[in-house]
Amino acid sequence: MIKLSKRLQQIADLVPNGARLADIGSDHALLPVHLAERGMIAFAVAGEVNEGPLRAASKQVCEAGLTERIDVRLGDGLAVIRPGEVDVITIAGMGGALIVSILSAGLPKLEGVRTLILQPNVGEEAVRRWLVDHGWFLAKEHILEEDGKIYEILTAMRVPNAEKANVELYAPRQLAPSVTASPDRLLQMGPYLLEQASDTFIHKWLLELEKMERICAQLALSEAEASRRKEAELREYIAETEDILTCLQKAKR
Structure with a gap:
């Protein structure tokens, strides 16, 4: 078989x-x-x-x-x-x-x-x-x-x-007083996966953060205005993702 x-x-x-x-x-x-x-x-x-x-x-x-x-x-x-x-x-x-x-x-x-x-x-x-x-x-x-x-x-x-x-x-989920997982976030991360917050899920998103940090580092080398804007957007996205992961890990403990 x-x-x-x-x-x-x-x-x-x-x-x-x-x-x-x-x-x-x-x-x-x-x-x-x-x-x-x-x-x-x-x-x-x-x-x-x-x-x-x-x-x-x-x-x-x-x-x-x-x-x-x-x-x-x-x-x-x-x-x-x-x-x-x-x-x-x-x-x-x-x-x-x-x-x-x-x-x-x-x-x-x-x-x-x-x-x-x-x-x-x-x-x-x-x-x-x-x-x-x-x-x-x-x-x-x-x-x-x-x-x-x-x-x-x-x-x-x-x-x-x-x-x-x-x-x-996909309704917004309040994870902490100042942290909300928006519908867009739930579509990105998965509504059930975010709720379960397994070790594999956390590991995946920590790896994603590392990728985004590398992209930001490359963008920082450019003086183009478009690169500045893109880096700022990514930095905001990284911060939001870190907040979500922190809330999920605290909830598990």
């Missing part, structure tokens, strides 16, 4: 039992094969846009004896599925901008889909904003570290009154 990485195992654990799954950018079809071997899914489409990964996925499915349960298809994004064919879609290991592009281009294919499980490598904020803009409710968030990389996994669902639910989810 297929053994998954920590990241893929977390995604597998989020797939509802009996799902009709489309795994977009399936690579070696590890996720659908793992789930099918354990009887966790009714059917799966493993989609790939490139011939090489498609062949690897087909070989994996064939060797597992799952050709009747997993259909490996060549195509760009959601072009590999038909409207109403699946009820769960997983897209993992891509940038947030690409995930948003795939979802936007395939909007008609989301008919009948109840759950999206999305794991952007970067650009998580763009994915959260797309979900809000298109009437999806972010139901869960997970964060984990594997092999020196930090991953966020976003699970979104179709729910009644999604617009109202999203307003409540």
Whole structure:
């Protein structure tokens, strides 16, 4: 049986039992094969846009004896599925901008889909904003570290009154008398992740602060007015982020 990485195992654990799954950018079809071997899914489409990964996925499915349960298809994004064919879609290991592009281009294919499980490598904020803009409710968030990389996994669902639910989810959060996590901040950092404030989450944002400090140092070398303004904006952002992290760490103690 297929053994998954920590990241893929977390995604597998989020797939509802009996799902009709489309795994977009399936690579070696590890996720659908793992789930099918354990009887966790009714059917799966493993989609790939490139011939090489498609062949690897087909070989994996064939060797597992799952050709009747997993259909490996060549195509760009959601072009590999038909409207109403699946009820769960997983897209993992891509940038947030690409995930948003795939979802936007395939909007008609989301008919009948109840759950999206999305794991952007970067650009998580763009994915959260797309979900809000298109009437999806972010139901869960997970964060984990594997092999020196930090991953966020976003699970979104179709729910009644999604617009109202999203307003409540991203409502400003008072962390201290002078510190508020704004809706924009919650979209950037993740509403559930901020609330949980796990060690991995804190570590991620400390690393982000280090990156921003390096950018500020580079901007400081320039005499251009635009660089001055950008540095000032970043300094303000850094200070706000530090205040939020300080509040979260105090709350944990």
